[in-house]
Amino acid sequence: METYVIKKSEIEAMEGLQKTHFLNENAQRLNKSLGDLVGLTGFGFHIIEVPPGKDSTEFHVHHHEDECTYVLSGTGQVIIGSETHAISEGDFIGYRKGGEAHTMINSGSAPLKCIVVGQRLPHDVGDYPNLGKRIYRNESLPWDVVDHENIVNPSGAGKK
Numbered sequence: 001m002e003t004y005v006i007k008k009s010e011i012e013a014m015e016g017l018q019k020t021h022f023l024n025e026n027a028q029r030l031n032k033s034l035g036d037l038v039g040l041t042g043f044g045f046h047i048i049e050v051p052p053g054k055d056s057t058e059f060h061v062h063h064h065e066d067e068c069t070y071v072l073s074g075t076g077q078v079i080i081g082s083e084t085h086a087i088s089e090g091d092f093i094g095y096r097k098g099g100e101a102h103t104m105i106n107s108g109s110a111p112l113k114c115i116v117v118g119q120r121l122p123h124d125v126g127d128y129p130n131l132g133k134r135i136y137r138n139e140s141l142p143w144d145v146v147d148h149e150n151i152v153n154p155s156g157a158g159k160k
Contacts (some may be wrong), residue, residue: 003038012045023131023145024058027103043119050076050112052130056104059130065119067095067106074112101129 014032028051035045046060050056059079069078071091078085078093081100087093095102097119106112122139127148134151136144 006034006037006098016047016049021055021058023128023133024055026053027055027057028052029056034075035144041120043084043117046116047072048114048116050074050104050106052109052111053108054106056106056112056114058124059101059103060128061099061101062095062118064121064126065124065126066097067116067118069093069095069117072113072115074106074110075108076112077107079103079105101127116130 011032011034016030016032019029019031023113030046030049033044035043044140048056049075069091071087071089073089075088077087080093080095080102087104093102093104104112106110124135124137126135126137127133128135132148134146134148136146
């Protein structure tokens with residue numbers, strides 16, 4: 001039988017998946033990908049827990065996908081562009097496609113627990129400005145990460 005409903009007790013009992021960002025060893029979180037469990041494909045819906053002193057992800061921006069976060073519990077900081085904002089339970093953060101680069105840091109003493117929602121388009125391009133890197137993600141192909149200095153924009157290429 002296909003799953004459409006996940007009960008609170010089932011969510012709380014889930015182990016989740018421990019993740020460390022491939023470009024940032026300090027970006028560690030526990031993911032419970034609820035959207036995957038009910039077959040959602042257009043966007044990801046996750047409950048994440050970031051341990052004290054850890055980042056949620058590497059500082060990044062998506063050029064084609066929107067993301068947002070709702071803080072369930074804990075305290076931390078969200079860095080958006082060059083600004084840092086204190087966050088806590090009940091706060092909502094929207095990261096629009098092509099906007100400012102962002103990350104969250106758990107600056108508290110308890111886990112920072114959040115709902116994270118993000119589009120899942122067949123392709124996306126993202127930048128890691130602190131690292132000078134760009135990621136290309138295309139459906140059915142491996143992800144590609146390149147240094148900004150190696151990106152070539154051909155002049156006169158025209159439209160397809």
